[in-house]
Structures are given as structure tokens and as C-alpha cells.
Amino acid sequence: MPNISVISKIKSFFIEKRWGIAAILIGTAVGLLSAVICIRGNIAIFGFNISFIISPLIAGYVETIIAQKKYGKTTGAISALLIFLIININSWVFPKDPISINFITLGGLGLAFQAAFPILVNYLIFVVFLGALTYLIGYLGTLLSKATYKITGQKPEENHIIPELIDLDKYGITAVTTTIKNKSISKNLGIISSAHIFKPDLKVINSKNGNSPNIFDQFEIARNIALADLMEKTKELGANAILEIEIDYTEIGGIKGSEILVNVSGNAILLEK
Numbered sequence: 001m002p003n004i005s006v007i008s009k010i011k012s013f014f015i016e017k018r019w020g021i022a023a024i025l026i027g028t029a030v031g032l033l034s035a036v037i038c039i040r041g042n043i044a045i046f047g048f049n050i051s052f053i054i055s056p057l058i059a060g061y062v063e064t065i066i067a068q069k070k071y072g073k074t075t076g077a078i079s080a081l082l083i084f085l086i087i088n089i090n091s092w093v094f095p096k097d098p099i100s101i102n103f104i105t106l107g108g109l110g111l112a113f114q115a116a117f118p119i120l121v122n123y124l125i126f127v128v129f130l131g132a133l134t135y136l137i138g139y140l141g142t143l144l145s146k147a148t149y150k151i152t153g154q155k156p157e158e159n160h161i162i163p164e165l166i167d168l169d170k171y172g173i174t175a176v177t178t179t180i181k182n183k184s185i186s187k188n189l190g191i192i193s194s195a196h197i198f199k200p201d202l203k204v205i206n207s208k209n210g211n212s213p214n215i216f217d218q219f220e221i222a223r224n225i226a227l228a229d230l231m232e233k234t235k236e237l238g239a240n241a242i243l244e245i246e247i248d249y250t251e252i253g254g255i256k257g258s259e260i261l262v263n264v265s266g267n268a269i270l271l272e273k
Contacts, residue, residue, distance in 0.1 A: 019070035023063045027079030031059025035087055051087055056080040173231040174241035174271065186272045189237045193265035194229040197252070198222040200260060219260070223247060226264045234268045242266040 014021070037043075038051035060080030067075045200218055226247075234242055245266040251258050 017071075020067055020075045023067035023071060023075055024078045024082075026066055027059045027061075027063025027077075028082050030062045031055045031079055031083035032086070034058045035083065049091070052091070055087060056084045059083040173234050173239075183241075183271050185243075185269045187239075187270040189239045189268040189270065191265060192230060192233050192237070192242070192268045193263065194226050194233065195261060195263045196222050196226040196229070197259050197261050198225075199258075219249070219262075222260065222262045223264070226262045230264050230266065237268050239268040239270050241269050241271045243269050 032055075035051040035055040038049055038054060043050050057080070059082070060077035063077055063079040064074055067073065198218065198221075200215055227245075230242065230245075234240075243266060245264060248263045250261040250263065252261050
């Protein structure tokens with residue numbers, strides 16, 4: 001005898017996911033219908049049937065609309081993937097005269113793949129490909145610069161300009177991460193925040209000559225820039241202290257190289273003097 005609790009869980013799963021499953025099935029059915037119409041009607045561009053492109057798009061669109069309205073969230077356009085696989089298997093594997101590979105068919109397959117996997121394709125194009133291309137151009141520029149230095153003997157100028165450490169005492173703002181003892185708060189002016197983005201210069205990570213800040217100094221400089229801006233905002237509000245300061249560091253960027261987002265926030269208050 002099957003476990004009653006297992007059957008109950010399976011039943012609950014299908015009840016809960018019924019509209020999500022229905023959206024996938026309906027999207028797949030509509031996509032198949034559009035594919036049949038395109039193939040039977042021989043609707044083609046440059047000899048390439050548009051079902052490869054249109055049908056996955058239609059399936060994914062129908063599925064997404066139903067899922068959002070009835071299920072409350074998207075289901076990942078699974079029907080677009082299914083239609084993409086069905087059409088390609090039917091067109092490339094089973095027919096007596098399978099489609100030959102040429103420029104048109106490869107382009108059509110590329111568009112069909114884009115229709116079935118839009119997020120993946122966009123990531124590959126705009127992040128991986130363009131990022132790799134930009135990195136390659138920068139690398140070639142570096143090689144050219146080194147070659148020029150070897151030929152002419154002139155060392156290229158360094159463009160890594162890192163600001164100096166800001167003195168925060170000049171703002172006259174009390175900034176603490178905890179409560180202020182023996183001081184009473186006369187007014188709470190609300191939460192304020194500031195941010196600064198910088199790209200660490202790894203070339204000076206081990207610098208000890210005093211001219212270029214090492215990686216730890218760079219983080220301190222970036223933090224102080226964000227804090228200085230926060231104190232400026234504090235003065236503009238008429239406050240003289242910042243309570244419960246939080247400092248967060250977030251790595252952002254992609255294949256071109258990472259940057260660091262420094263975000264500082266706190267509660268602007270007015271202390272009685």
C-alpha cells in the first residue's frame with residue numbers, strides 16, 4: 001500500500017502548481033499549432049521555415065501570460081524550450097531530406113535559439129562576448145604600449161590616479177556605530193546614505209614606497225570619500241551627529257574587471273550641546 005502522506009503531498013503539489021503546469025501545457029500546444037501551420041503552409045523566408053523562430057516565441061509568450069495571471073509568477077518559458085527541441089528534432093533528424101547546413105539555416109537556428117533562451121543568449125552576447133572583446137582590446141593596447149616603450153625607451157604614463165585620504169575631523173560631525181553615552185538626542189532627522197564606487201589598483205597591492213597607496217589604503221580612501229559625502233548631507237540637514245553607521249562593501253562588474261561599491265548609511269541626529 002502506498003504511503004498516504006506521500007500521496008497527499010503529491011496531490012497537494014499538483015493542486016498548488018496546477019496553473020503553472022497548465023500554462024506550460026497550453027503554451028506548448030499553441031506553439032505546436034503554430035508550427036504545424038507554418039510547416040503545412042510552407043511559410044518560409046529564404047527557404048527557411050519561420051516556425052523555428054515564431055513557434056518558440058509564441059509558446060513562451062502564451063505560457064508567460066497565463067502563468068502571470070493565474071499562477072502569480074513566471075514558469076521560465078519551458079514551453080519555448082520544448083517547442084524548440086521538437087521542431088529541431090523533427091526537421092533535422094526524422095525527415096527523408098534533412099535540412100542542409102548553410103549560412104541561412106545557421107542564422108535561423110541562431111534566432112530560434114535566441115527565442116528559446118533569451119536570457120542566456122543576451123548574457124553571452126552583451127556580457128561574455130563584449131566583455132571579452134573589450135578585455136582583448138585593452139590587452140592589445142597594453143602590449144602595444146610595452147612594445148613602444150621598448151623601442152623608444154619612453155615609459156608610458158600611469159593613469160592610475162588615486163585620491164588622497166580625506167580628513168573627516170574637519171566636518172565636526174560625531175559618527176558612531178553604537179549609542180552615544182552622556183548625550184541626549186534632541187531631534188531625529190532620519191536615515192541618510194551615501195555611496196562611492198572605485199576600482200582597486202592591484203598594481204600597487206604591495207607598494208611600500210609611500211607614493212602609491214596599497215590595496216588596504218585604497219579601501220580606506222574609498223570609505224572616507226563615502227563618509228565625507230555622508231557628513232556633508234548630515235550638515236545640510238542641520239544635524240551634528242550620525243548614529244549607528246553601517247558600512248557595506250559590494251563587488252560589482254563582470255569579465256572586464258571588478259569594481260567595489262562602498263555604501264555607508266546611518267541615522268542623522270541632533271545632539272544637545
